[in-house]
Structure formats: structure tokens, C-alpha cells
Amino acid sequence: MGGDRLQVEVAFALPAKQRLVALEVPEGTTARQAVALANLPQLFPELPEDTFNKAPLGIFGKALRNPETHTLRTGDRVEVYRPLEIDPKAARLERAKRQASGQ
Numbered sequence: 619m620g621g622d623r624l625q626v627e628v629a630f631a632l633p634a635k636q637r638l639v640a641l642e643v644p645e646g647t648t649a650r651q652a653v654a655l656a657n658l659p660q661l662f663p664e665l666p667e668d669t670f671n672k673a674p675l676g677i678f679g680k681a682l683r684n685p686e687t688h689t690l691r692t693g694d695r696v697e698v699y700r701p702l703e704i705d706p707k708a709a710r711l712e713r714a715k716r717q718a719s720g721q
Contacts, residue, residue, distance in 0.1 A: 624692040628656035630670070632700070637661050649675045649685040649696045658698065674699040
């Protein structure tokens with residue numbers, strides 16, 4: 619291992635604002651640690667800091683089950699997922715109700 623450094627990215631997006639933070643991290647860095655190093659609360663001051671501390675994470679669109687223990691490889695892009703504002707099933711039901719009442 620001996621002090622190797624990895625090139626990774628951390629991504630987070632809101633509907634109107636996105637950020638991709640390039641980082642050089644020590645080998646053995648976990649996905650959760652990379653998010654902390656990206657300092658997203660400073661880039662998104664409008665959100666509570668907990669947004670990033672507890673958010674689900676993924677690598678290139680694949681959700682991580684254990685981001686606290688998942689070690690990164692060079693080239694990984696850690697994605698910070700926002701919580702759903704509405705359940706997708708509930709949203710489909712609402713759309714169906716609106717369409718039915720509009721006919």
C-alpha cells in the first residue's frame with residue numbers, strides 16, 4: 619500500500635445546481651470519507667449538513683450497501699443521493715387521479 623494516492627470524484631446535484639469535486643485521497647479511503655473530504659456543506663450551504671453525513675451513496679449509479687466500509691479505487695465517482703421528496707408509487711397514483719378527473 620505504501621502511501622499510494624487515488625484520484626476520485628464526489629458528485630451531488632440539486633435540480634438547479636450540480637457539483638463534481640475531484641479529490642486525491644489516500645489508498646483505503648472509504649466512500650463516506652471521500653464525501654466528508656469533498657466539503658459539500660460549504661458548496662451547498664442551503665442544505666442541512668446532515669444531508670451529506672447520512673445520505674445514501676453510490677458509485678457510478680450503483681447504490682452502496684455499506685458506504686462506511688466501501689474502499690474506493692482510482693477513478694471512482696462517489697454519488698451522493700438526495701432523499702426522495704415523494705414516494706414514486708404515490709406520485710404515479712396522483713398523476714393517474716389527475717388524468718382520470720380531467721377526462
